[in-house]
Amino acid sequence: MTAEELLRAGPVMPVLVIRDAGLAVDLATALVAGGIRTLEVTLRTPAALDAIRQIRDRVPGALVGAGTVLSPSDWQRAQDAGAMFGISPGLTPALLAATRPSSLPFVPGVATASEAMTALDAGFTAMKLFPAEAVGGQALLKSLHGPLPQLLFCPTGGIHPGNAAAYLALPNVGCVGGSWLAPEAALAAHDWAAITALAREAAALRK
């Protein structure tokens, strides 16, 4: 799978912060049941790598990857845990060199035209726009499409059910990312039905 195919695999990529790996399979199962199968598990918690491993092994249909990949060693640990892709809020020269388009899709993060050009120079055409709303949102994506029409984005940061469809209507948006699909309260309450309902709404945003 290419990074472009990954971004086009579903309309919304949930940004998951999993503190208890014991909840990972139920959470992923609830999202997949609602039609959301591309899952970003952020490497922000000690449980993240175990969560990725468990989802990969036990949730058929899930495309599980690692988010918040900040360094080459993060990327190595994610691959060792079985991540099917990696995604980052930003880019560094070391990260671009370590993740240069290879067999596993990697999606660097950008916030400006220059960063997008840096990623393009390194061979990437699929990128996260982060933090999307804060750096210009839809207006920025429309502007970038002029000089850089070959790029496909996953805007993340400030996206919610009220603005997701407008992002998805843009020609250079493959999917949007967001944390709204796995609210802390629903996770704490093990309210998997609520999470499946949120996933179903998100899946209906399909372009």
Ligand SMILES: O=C[C@H](O)COP(=O)(O)O
């Ligand atoms: O850290 C933030 C994540 O990228 C998702 O942002 P969000 O909570 O605005 O959806």
Ligand SMILES: CC(=O)C(=O)O
């Ligand atoms: C910010 C974000 O989406 C990430 O940590 O990958």
